Amino acid sequence: MSELGETAKKCITEKGLPIMEDEKSKLPIYISVRELPLRFQFGIAKIPKFFEGLKEGKIYMTKCKKCGERYFPPQTDCPKCLESDMDWIPLSGEGELLTCTMIFVKPSTYAHYKDYIVGIAQMKEGIKVLAWLNVDDPKKIKPKMKVQLKTVKREPEGFITYEFSPI
Amino acid sequence: MVAKLRNVAIVGVGQSKFGNRYDVRIDELAWEAAGEALKDANLSAKDMEFLVVGCAGGWSAEALPAAICSEYCGTLPKGSMRVEAACATSSAAVAAAYNFVASGYVDIALVIGVEKMYESPSPVQIELIGRAGNFFWEFENFGMTFPGYYALHATSYMWKHGLKEEDLAEIAVKNHHYAVMNPKAQFRKAITVETVMQSRYVAWPLKLFDCCPLTDGSSAVILASENVAKKITDTPVWISGIGCATGTINLSKRDMFLKLEYSGLESAVEAAKQAYKRTGVDYDNAAKYFDVACVHDCFTIAELMAYEDLGFCKRGEGPKLVREKQTYNGGLIPVNIDGGLKAKGHPIGATGSSMIYSLTKQLRQEYGKYASPEAQANIKNGKALAHNIGGTGHYAYVTILSLEKPNV
Numbered sequence: 001m002s003e004l005g006e007t008a009k010k011c012i013t014e015k016g017l018p019i020m021e022d023e024k025s026k027l028p029i030y031i032s033v034r035e036l037p038l039r040f041q042f043g044i045a046k047i048p049k050f051f052e053g054l055k056e057g058k059i060y061m062t063k064c065k066k067c068g069e070r071y072f073p074p075q076t077d078c079p080k081c082l083e084s085d086m087d088w089i090p091l092s093g094e095g096e097l098l099t100c101t102m103i104f105v106k107p108s109t110y111a112h113y114k115d116y117i118v119g120i121a122q123m124k125e126g127i128k129v130l131a132w133l134n135v136d137d138p139k140k141i142k143p144k145m146k147v148q149l150k151t152v153k154r155e156p157e158g159f160i161t162y163e164f165s166p167i
Numbered sequence: 168m169v170a171k172l173r174n175v176a177i178v179g180v181g182q183s184k185f186g187n188r189y190d191v192r193i194d195e196l197a198w199e200a201a202g203e204a205l206k207d208a209n210l211s212a213k214d215m216e217f218l219v220v221g222c223a224g225g226w227s228a229e230a231l232p233a234a235i236c237s238e239y240c241g242t243l244p245k246g247s248m249r250v251e252a253a254c255a256t257s258s259a260a261v262a263a264a265y266n267f268v269a270s271g272y273v274d275i276a277l278v279i280g281v282e283k284m285y286e287s288p289s290p291v292q293i294e295l296i297g298r299a300g301n302f303f304w305e306f307e308n309f310g311m312t313f314p315g316y317y318a319l320h321a322t323s324y325m326w327k328h329g330l331k332e333e334d335l336a337e338i339a340v341k342n343h344h345y346a347v348m349n350p351k352a353q354f355r356k357a358i359t360v361e362t363v364m365q366s367r368y369v370a371w372p373l374k375l376f377d378c379c380p381l382t383d384g385s386s387a388v389i390l391a392s393e394n395v396a397k398k399i400t401d402t403p404v405w406i407s408g409i410g411c412a413t414g415t416i417n418l419s420k421r422d423m424f425l426k427l428e429y430s431g432l433e434s435a436v437e438a439a440k441q442a443y444k445r446t447g448v449d450y451d452n453a454a455k456y457f458d459v460a461c462v463h464d465c466f467t468i469a470e471l472m473a474y475e476d477l478g479f480c481k482r483g484e485g486p487k488l489v490r491e492k493q494t495y496n497g498g499l500i501p502v503n504i505d506g507g508l509k510a511k512g513h514p515i516g517a518t519g520s521s522m523i524y525s526l527t528k529q530l531r532q533e534y535g536k537y538a539s540p541e542a543q544a545n546i547k548n549g550k551a552l553a554h555n556i557g558g559t560g561h562y563a564y565v566t567i568l569s570l571e572k573p574n575v
Contacts, residue, residue: 004288027189032228042303073304073417098424099326101318102371103310107294110310118309120319120419130305130419138371143326154308161308 005035046076049088054160057151059093061127062086072127093149095121095129095164102138112156119164121147133164140166172269174573176396176403179208179389182524185512186353187285188383193222193229194239197281200387200517201240204277208389208399212241215389216273219264220249221257221280223515225295226287236279251516253299253557254465256280257386258519258564262409264390274395280517281385292381299558301416311418314370314378314466316559319418321372321468324430328483332372335467336363337489339376339509342464345496346506348539353382353512377467379507384514386521393572404527407550407569410441414560421560428482432560435476439554442565443478446550446573453478454500459529459544461522463556464507473554474502477565496544504542505534519564522553526568546570 001009008018008031018031044051053060062071064078065085072091077084100119103110110116119133129149135141147164154161181203183196191199197220205212218240222232229235233249236242252259257280264276284292297312305311324330340360346352363376396403414434415421423429440450448456462477464470471485479500480488488494494502505511505525508518528534530551535543544551549570556563 002288022189025187025189029189040302072419073301099319099323101315101322101373102368103312103315104367104371105293105312105314105369107297107306107310107312108290109294113310116310118311118315118319120424122425128419128421128424130309130311130417132309 002035004031007031008033047074050074053090054151054162058090059149059151059162060088060090061125063089070125070127072123072129089125091149092124094124095147095149097121097133097141097143097145097147097164098128100133100141117141119147121149121164123149131163135166173271174393175265175268175390175406176393176400177388177406177523177527177568178391178396178399178403179204179210180524180527181205181207181387182351182521183385184351185382185384185514185521188283189285193227193232193281193283194235196283196383196385197236197279198240200281200385201236201277201279204387204389210389210399215242215245215275215277217245217264217267217276218242218247219260219267219276219278220247221251221260221278221516221520222249223251223253223256223282226292227283228286232281236281240279242277252562252564254463254513254515255519255555255557255562255564256516257521258553258555258566259411259557259562261388261390261520261523261566262411262564264388265406265409268390268392271392275389275391278388278390278520279385280387280514280520282514282516283383284381284514285383289381299561300418304417305419312370314373316418317466317468318370318373320430320432320472320559321466323424324468324472325372327427327430328486330471330486332374333360333364334486334489335373335377335471336360338464338467338470339363341492341495342503342507342509345504345542346510348542349506349511350538352506352510353380354506354510373466373468379465379509379513382512382514384512384517384521386517386524388520388523402531404530405569405571405573406566407573408442408445408567410438410443410445410565412437412441412563414563416561418559431472431476432556432563434560434563435473435554435556435565438563438565439477442567446567446569448567450478454480456548457500457550457552458546458548459501459504459526460552460554461505461507461525462502462554464503464509465513465556467509469556470503470507470509477552477554496542501544504544505538519553519555522555523566523568526551526553530568530570
């Protein structure tokens with residue numbers, strides 16, 4: 001149960017209603033007793049190769065067999081030529097950093113990670129990728145620095161994802 | 168071939184006090200703006216022929232904001248809908264209502280923008296706003312936040328044009344300066360460059376005082392056709408052009424990161440050019456057409472990019488505009504002299520129509536009395552501009568208001 005849920009429970013026990021007083025404004029606030037846990041699920045049946053690739057240490061983009069348009073994130077439908085026939089091409093991993101930020105105020109579901117750097121790099125294959133940039137010292141980051149994209153295990157959860165590191 | 172449209176005028180505006188509004192529910196909050204707009208137009212709710220409600224939602228309990236606002240504000244049984252375009256939600260609502268009136272579907276329509284963010288605790292709001300990008304490819308594994316998205320643009324700008332963090336701080340100082348005068352602003356407190364520079368990093372290079380707050384609030388606009396407007400008011404403010412465009416959901420697909428001379432929002436440029444074409448404004452000389460502008464400053468870098476995306480100055484010259492204080496009242500073009508999102512507050516779905524509220528009061532020359540004579544722009548061209556961005560340029564709306572009747 002969330003902190004707010006605990007407060008609601010306490011208020012009901014003490015006063016018979018889930019009404020608390022806001023610390024700052026002193027206004028009465030009614031706390032809903034209906035708490036909704038929220039976790040989404042996605043279909044990936046059109047791009048299974050991307051996830052198989054991650055397990056083999058590869059990061060794939062797609063390229064339309066008819067018009068040559070390149071896609072990352074990979075997609076299997078080409079709105080340019082209306083075809084759905086793609087070549088799956090593993091990225092070399094060679095890229096050049098275009099921009100980055102360091103996230104200090106994190107989403108609550110990211111609170112257990114250390115402050116992290118997110119960058120966007122232009123890849124040799126002509127597409128751009130957004131991912132964490134793994135550097136020990138942010139001062140080492142330079143505009144247009146060469147970076148390498150590779151698969152990595154994200155701890156503590158242990159799932160496979162991908163990240164940049166300086167070359 | 169475009170069908171013949173009718174002229175559309177703003178005949179009433181309203182806005183609630185912005186801030187943490189634990190004192191009211193969403194429908195009560197909506198009424199504060201709707202009631203003021205109806206009184207402003209000297210009309211009753213029964214006169215409205217359609218209600219468009221802008222509400223981004225997610226953090227608030229009511230799932231059907233258009234229905235609950237219709238019931239509380241007294242527009243039943245007229246048609247209603249809820250419109251969503253992230254932080255540009257109520258500009259999209261105005262665009263929808265504009266088209267209903269311009270097309271002849273109705274003669275008069277009410278727009279309410281309303282957001283009740285504090286129905287969820289702040290960390291939940293921050294989490295949900297961070298998801299305002301591509302959820303799977305940028306949030307699920309990489310934990311992007313809303314300041315983080317704009318920080319990617321800020322870094323890109325710094326690397327290309329030599330922007331300093333102090334330049335961004337100056338924008339926050341200006342907007343707080345004017346929020347002090349705005350009776351409905353969330354932060355009515357002046358700050359200095361040091362306040363900003365000493366605040367902690369949220370997403371490098373953006374600091375706490377580069378960011379707008381989380382806000383509850385509402386705003387309302389009544390739009391009427393020319394024939395109906397004439398009967399209601401002697402001072403109609405016309406909508407002379409709306410432009411809207413959409414940017415890539417993935418920030419990684421923004422080609423401007425590759426272009427050396429360019430660090431703005433491509434969608435904002437497209438939206439501005441559409442609105443300028445409809446109004447007859449020269450993009451390369453845009454500042455001289457407008458007496459005042461409200462631009463989307465959810466973060467200080469957003470206001471800086473807006474100067475260039477709107478053609479107020481050339482690429483890379485935004486910092487110069489800031490250093491010369493050209494966007495204060497009396498400068499080349501006064502920008503966000505109602506406090507902006509930064510200090511007036513940013514109730515997501517109420518922000519766009521709040522810009523229309525401020526600009527309508529400016530063009531009617533009522534803003535000085537409402538806020539302070541120091542914040543009343545000199546109205547000589549009779550034109551004002553609202554630039555409202557959803558997400559990080561995912562949605563862009565530019566709305567131009569004019570005292571002169573347009574010829575649509």
